[in-house]
Amino acid sequence: MNPTLRRLLSAPLLLSLSLAGCGDSQGTALRSAFLKSLGEDAILPAYRDFDTRTATLATALGALETTPTDATLTRVQDAWRAVREPWGVQEAMHIGPSEELHTGAAVDQVPSTSGIDSTLAGSLELTQQNVSELGANRKGMMALEYVLFD
Numbered sequence: 001m002n003p004t005l006r007r008l009l010s011a012p013l014l015l016s017l018s019l020a021g022c023g024d025s026q027g028t029a030l031r032s033a034f035l036k037s038l039g040e041d042a043i044l045p046a047y048r049d050f051d052t053r054t055a056t057l058a059t060a061l062g063a064l065e066t067t068p069t070d071a072t073l074t075r076v077q078d079a080w081r082a083v084r085e086p087w088g089v090q091e092a093m094h095i096g097p098s099e100e101l102h103t104g105a106a107v108d109q110v111p112s113t114s115g116i117d118s119t120l121a122g123s124l125e126l127t128q129q130n131v132s133e134l135g136a137n138r139k140g141m142m143a144l145e146y147v148l149f150d
Contacts, residue, residue, distance in 0.1 A: 043093055049086035057083050077148055080141070087141065109136040111143045120147075 057079040064072040091104055115138045124130055131139055 043090070046086050046090040046093070050083065050090055053079070053083045053086055073148070080144060080148055083141065106136050107140045108142055109140055111140075111146045112137040113146055116143055116146055 057076070060072070060076040060079040064076045087107065091108070112135070115135065119126075119134065119138055137143070
């Protein structure tokens with residue numbers, strides 16, 4: 001195996017690959033234990049961390065709306081950056097709700113800057129219902145990045 005590729009493969013991935021060849025009941029038990037551990041030790045904590053950090057981002061955005069200052073903008077930008085870490089972790093796993101609901105595209109779509117600009121300049125009231133009906137390229141984390149960072 002290529003040394004660079006070997007370094008990129010994580011221990012859980014190597015363990016799962018080694019367990020894939022086990023055909024007996026011991027192999028099944030090992031796979032079950034591994035998958036349970038992966039869910040409890042990696043997947044669920046990543047989703048919980050993402051949930052916690054997005055709540056912090058929502059609070060910071062509310063503060064920015066109420067008090068638009070450089071300090072509140074900086075807090076929002078920091079909160080946005082903080083959300084990116086657990087998003088990247090859970091998105092890399094492609095399992096559970098992220099896979100089933102295709103949240104990757106909804107959250108991390110390449111933005112249409114002209115579409116975002118026209119939405120913000122237009123007369124559409126930005127209610128939850130109206131925003132939910134916008135295209136994925138006019139909302140989500142990447143659209144927030146476009147609006148929040150110079």
